[in-house]
Amino acid sequence: MVPLSWYLIVAAALFCIGLYGILARRNAIGILMAVELMLNAVNINLLAFWRYLTPAHMSGQVFALVVLAVAAAEAAVGLALIVAIYRTRDTVNVEEVDLMKL
């Protein structure tokens, strides 16, 4: 049987890779992909804790489902925003989208 800490460390690595992508990418779509990586890491954690600590309760599963739905909503709205920004400003580079900067 695989120890619980292995799952948690893999999820932590996936989360940190996503963090690097968010901080280092200049492209808004690349940043969204990194956010999806981080949400996946969260779901691995939720399901690992469910399986190892509370397999009789449904809370881990329910909240994994909630995270999944939020990820889908986030992707839809985020990509719609990116398409709208691309239409008006002709770029998806987050460093050039600085309309609200003083």
Add this chain to the structure above:
Amino acid sequence: MAQAIFIILSLITLGCALVVVTNRNLFHSALYLAFVFVGVAGLYFMLQAEFFAGIQVLIYVGAILTLIIFAIMLSRDLMNPNVRGFNRQWWAAAIVAGLLFVVLAVVLWRAPWPAAPVGEPSADFIAELGQALVSPAYVLPFEVVSILLLAALVGSILIARER
């Protein structure tokens, strides 16, 4: 045996995730993202959450990845490898992410977790999950998520609409 499968699966997943965040060609990144999602679905299988493995492939690979590839194709210049893909602080980002991973790994490694699962999930946990979603305990998050999905649906149509 299970440990060997776990190690291979996580190495593939993490390697593809690294390619996703470091590749200069966003289209290739999106394709590697599909491998990451399938690898995570494999991890769900190993956790005996088969329902979530199916959902993962259906929603992430089927819906979210399709959306991402659509957005990539709708915006020009993304596939141009001459455009710089990373900002000036990418090395600082790498240091921060690496440090966070080291801290998390040390903490997780030293924490006293139970060596084996404390029980088995019941055989028909999908039916139990369905009942739990409409039980008084979880009906509020369930309804909030449905409203969020509706708002996201309307909002994304409104934002992306051609004026």
